[in-house]
Amino acid sequence: MLNRQKRTRRRTHxxxxxxxxxxxxxYALFSDPLTRVGGEKSTYPIPTYQALxxxxxxxxxxxxxxxxxxxxxxxxxxxxxxxxxxPILYAHGPNAAANxxxxxxxxxxxxxxxxxxxxxxxxxxxxxxxxNEDKHFQIAQxxxxxxxxRDIFLGTRECQGxxxxxxxxxxxxxxxxxxxxxxxxxxxxxxxxxxxxREKLELRLWRPAMAYGIINFMLPYQCTExxxxxxxxKESFMLRRNCQPVEDLCRDVIQA
Amino acid sequence: MSWLQKLYDTYDNCxxxxxSNREIVDAPMLAPVGQMIQSVQVELTLDAGGxxxxxxxxxxxxxxxxxxxxxxxxxxxxxxxCAHVLFDKLKYMAGDYYDYLWLKxxxxxxxxxxxKNEESRQEFHEARTLYMQRLxxxxxxxxxxxxxxxxxxxxxLKRNTLVSDLIARNILSGSIPEHIVAVQVPRxxxxxxxxxxxxxxxxxxxxxxxxxxxxxxxxxxxxWEVPDFWQSYKEYYLEKLEAxxxxxLCYVQGREVVPGLKHxxxxxxxxxxxxxxxxxxxxxxxxxGRFATSKQAMCVGYETSQKAFNALRWLVQKQSWHEKxxxxxxxxxxxxxxxxFDDDSADLLTExxxxxxxxxxxxxxxxxxxxxxxxxxxxYKKELDGASQVxxxxxxxxxxxxxxxxxxxxxxxxxxxxxxxNWHNTCQWLHAYKHDKKDEKKTHAFFGAPAPLDIIKAAYQxxxxxxxxxxxxxxxxxxxxxxxxxxxxxxxESRPLPGDLVKTLFRRASNPAAVKEDSDREMIMTVTCxxxxxxxxxxxxxxxxxxxxxxxxxxxxxxxxxxLAYAENIExxxxxxxxxxxxxxxxxxxxxxxxxxxxxxxxxxxxxxPYTGKLQSSRFGLKARLIAEINEIVSGLSEWTDDLDKPxxxxxxxxxxxxxxxxxxxxxxxxxxxxxxxxEKKAAEQQDSGE
Numbered sequence: 001m002l003n004r005q006k007r008t009r010r011r012t013h014x015x016x017x018x019x020x021x022x023x024x025x026x027y028a029l030f031s032d033p034l035t036r037v038g039g040e041k042s043t044y045p046i047p048t049y050q051a052l053x054x055x056x057x058x059x060x061x062x063x064x065x066x067x068x069x070x071x072x073x074x075x076x077x078x079x080x081x082x083x084x085x086x087p088i089l090y091a092h093g094p095n096a097a098a099n100x101x102x103x104x105x106x107x108x109x110x111x112x113x114x115x116x117x118x119x120x121x122x123x124x125x126x127x128x129x130x131x132n133e134d135k136h137f138q139i140a141q142x143x144x145x146x147x148x149x150r151d152i153f154l155g156t157r158e159c160q161g162x163x164x165x166x167x168x169x170x171x172x173x174x175x176x177x178x179x180x181x182x183x184x185x186x187x188x189x190x191x192x193x194x195x196x197x198r199e200k201l202e203l204r205l206w207r208p209a210m211a212y213g214i215i216n217f218m219l220p221y222q223c224t225e226x227x228x229x230x231x232x233x234k235e236s237f238m239l240r241r242n243c244q245p246v247e248d249l250c251r252d253v254i255q256a
Numbered sequence: 257m258s259w260l261q262k263l264y265d266t267y268d269n270c271x272x273x274x275x276s277n278r279e280i281v282d283a284p285m286l287a288p289v290g291q292m293i294q295s296v297q298v299e300l301t302l303d304a305g306g307x308x309x310x311x312x313x314x315x316x317x318x319x320x321x322x323x324x325x326x327x328x329x330x331x332x333x334x335x336x337x338c339a340h341v342l343f344d345k346l347k348y349m350a351g352d353y354y355d356y357l358w359l360k361x362x363x364x365x366x367x368x369x370x371x372k373n374e375e376s377r378q379e380f381h382e383a384r385t386l387y388m389q390r391l392x393x394x395x396x397x398x399x400x401x402x403x404x405x406x407x408x409x410x411x412x413l414k415r416n417t418l419v420s421d422l423i424a425r426n427i428l429s430g431s432i433p434e435h436i437v438a439v440q441v442p443r444x445x446x447x448x449x450x451x452x453x454x455x456x457x458x459x460x461x462x463x464x465x466x467x468x469x470x471x472x473x474x475x476x477x478x479x480w481e482v483p484d485f486w487q488s489y490k491e492y493y494l495e496k497l498e499a500x501x502x503x504x505l506c507y508v509q510g511r512e513v514v515p516g517l518k519h520x521x522x523x524x525x526x527x528x529x530x531x532x533x534x535x536x537x538x539x540x541x542x543x544x545g546r547f548a549t550s551k552q553a554m555c556v557g558y559e560t561s562q563k564a565f566n567a568l569r570w571l572v573q574k575q576s577w578h579e580k581x582x583x584x585x586x587x588x589x590x591x592x593x594x595x596x597f598d599d600d601s602a603d604l605l606t607e608x609x610x611x612x613x614x615x616x617x618x619x620x621x622x623x624x625x626x627x628x629x630x631x632x633x634x635x636y637k638k639e640l641d642g643a644s645q646v647x648x649x650x651x652x653x654x655x656x657x658x659x660x661x662x663x664x665x666x667x668x669x670x671x672x673x674x675x676x677x678n679w680h681n682t683c684q685w686l687h688a689y690k691h692d693k694k695d696e697k698k699t700h701a702f703f704g705a706p707a708p709l710d711i712i713k714a715a716y717q718x719x720x721x722x723x724x725x726x727x728x729x730x731x732x733x734x735x736x737x738x739x740x741x742x743x744x745x746x747x748x749e750s751r752p753l754p755g756d757l758v759k760t761l762f763r764r765a766s767n768p769a770a771v772k773e774d775s776d777r778e779m780i781m782t783v784t785c786x787x788x789x790x791x792x793x794x795x796x797x798x799x800x801x802x803x804x805x806x807x808x809x810x811x812x813x814x815x816x817x818x819x820l821a822y823a824e825n826i827e828x829x830x831x832x833x834x835x836x837x838x839x840x841x842x843x844x845x846x847x848x849x850x851x852x853x854x855x856x857x858x859x860x861x862x863x864x865x866p867y868t869g870k871l872q873s874s875r876f877g878l879k880a881r882l883i884a885e886i887n888e889i890v891s892g893l894s895e896w897t898d899d900l901d902k903p904x905x906x907x908x909x910x911x912x913x914x915x916x917x918x919x920x921x922x923x924x925x926x927x928x929x930x931x932x933x934x935x936e937k938k939a940a941e942q943q944d945s946g947e
Binding site for chain 2: 032033034035036037038039040042045079080081082084089090091092100101102103104105183184185186187201205207225226227229230
């Protein structure tokens, strides 16, 4: 499904452009935190916001901007499959087994259409000179076509995924006729200090609902159920100190 | 929605069940918040003044089950000393337990033993002090009849005379004090003191004690059955927790509540300690990494966890399918009556599991089955409509101690019913392996879908062809679980059947020589037919395959199957005439036939010669008809342009089986016609003689 990416609309409240991508894989594991602590990971039926942010960041990311996921369309029927796994025990006694046994429950044969946009990160004032909307948008677009800068995974590292450009809403989805499906309280994502400016790690919860196969995401700052987890240090990025603008690199290459 | 949320909702919807616990004998009990179900072996009855009226050993399992209030720690206790709140083991409840044990001991204990005893005594002493203190607090907080009961119990326990009282009442044997902890006890002691029977409790010191208080004129003397007491305890304990812990955001409710730190274990069965939410791995990297503590990694409220897991345990006991550690529990969120997914059609259509009457009816015909299925489904539809919801939860554990969610699905009530109905309507055949409910040796015929477990057994259970008496090899656990995981979506989500399963069944069915028992062969055959038919129909054939024979079905394999059935029929018919009972050539060569039909048919045909010869001498008309029909099939096959000798598909089995069933029907019909004719003849003769 290789379609030309379409620029849909400009958002007014912040400088951004919207891009669409289709992400697919054989397996996905968007683990439910409740089952994850015990080691028997079990997946949520739908992707979490944070997992999709992870995918977009794998495609292309710079500290200058923050990716926001607008909505996702579930294309394939939600199916689960359980696998027996042998997770390694890094800390075990001299006579104890080096691994344990678990059941992980994965989503099987998934395909999503994702609509996302980026906004400048207000907590990175040092990077203000890098706020060149068209540059970042064009790079992101090219990276989607090439399948991302880093490898893509769906939720958990072992679930390799792939991305392609697409047009949101195109093609037939398994839930096109399903009016509304609720999923209860679910993990939304983490608030990292570099996104919020607060030196805390926080966790967001929300109640997603899928209508006709589409889930419209609440954006991180709209979530009301937020749980503070711990103190977390903010990263700092300074232009020409610990990151190099692509313009400089270009000049260097040409001069050389 | 999440499974925890659904369980929580179910608990709230089942408040009525909570009240009527115990009203139905042997029904699984739904435990209130903060209470657990425990088998209690000793019952003491006090009067209002704290005097013992009665003491007895409880032997019936049903009567032993008691709600006992517990704390989060005591509920999850292992070897350390940690008391429950009201009723507990002797060593916590009896203040004189340790005194009694060693002071009266005839032998002088060794130093090492003495030291160990002293340590454990100290530990339990502390646990008991805490226990008494908590009990006092609880009694002070309650009111009404609950308070009166608790006051009597507290006053009694303060006297520290439990063990001596039990000895005086002949519950414990006082003659040999070591018996209190003895594991092995002489037989004559067991007769006198039933508590020493290891079937009741493995070790007397492990025995639980409950105390009734009898007030004159009061019917209720069992405090653990009083809903007011449950409520008082819940309030007391929640307040205590609130004082200890700061509230936190619950991941299930999405609001600030008192968090639960340890979650319920012993979900599937009371003796297994497996947990769905566990967080005790503080060394490895299940949550460590991004998080430092398990508290950071997640949070579920105490009440949420209690309600959800009590509901789960109740549901698992009440209506789950479990086999070798794998559990599937399916329930309506309002506790509606739902059809079991793991039933075959015969069980689905007979509501009473001990009832045999269904087999007397017309359950073994297509029409009878269809009529009955509609009726049964209508019964369920009264409670399950489009607005109601059915939840399917699959659980399994790879190691002791942890339970994994392996399947989760929410289905609307009407969808659920229509999918179950669809399964029974599409995966049907005439089976004959249903065991009688009372007499295991007798089997019945029924029409409809096989049970999932029977499908798995038909596909993978090996019944040895070896003549030595050997138990059947059961299906290996992992294969059973994996196949079940794949069959569930076929039934509950109307997904197509897994092709490899159908192929496996086909291979087994087309090789009857490898299966020893006739009954197993029969079962494999009919189960295969049911699945092959569903598999092909679901894939959208040009012409739907019916259960009845379709002589003109345009498929090479189907027609070859019919051909083999003719050979089989002729041979077994002649064998029967000769009074012989041996495997036919057709059966022996069936496997070969399915691989190279044309070549094998040539062999079969020559082997068939002597039989057709014998047929000639007995029934000339029959022979001519059969040969004509065989020739018709063969000529039909020769029109096939494909390579005739290539391996047959699964449809071969259907053609074979249908044709055989047709022969049987014809024979039955002929016998009936003959009997009818004779009856008429007799009647006519009688009439003649009468005239």
